Amino acid sequence: MEAALEITARYCRNEMEQYGRCVAASPASWQTDCHSLRLSMSRCAAAHPIVQRIRERCAEPFGCLKENQESVLNCSEHVSAFLRCAEGVRIPV
Structure with missing residues (x-):
C-alpha cells in the first residue's frame, strides 16, 4: 500500500x-x-509501469479474494504473498 x-x-x-x-x-x-x-x-x-508489472507478476493471490468475497480473512496468507511479491517488483533500467 x-x-x-x-x-x-x-x-x-x-x-x-x-x-x-x-x-x-x-x-x-x-x-x-x-x-x-x-x-x-x-x-x-x-x-504507471511499476503498477502494471505488479499486476502481471503478482496477480495469483487475488484468486482467493474473488472466491472468498464474504470472508476475506480466509485469504490472509494470499494477501501476505501478494505484498511480498509486490515489494520485490522492480522496473528494469
Missing part, C-alpha cells in the same frame, strides 16, 4: 492534489462529489 501511495504522490501529484482539495471542501459529501477525481487519480496510478 505504501508503494502505491508513493507512486501516486510522485507521478500523479496533480490528480492527488485535486482530489485532496475536493475532499477537504466537501466533508459531508466527498464520496459522491469527488468520485470522478478519485477515478482520475486511480487511472493515473494504474498507468
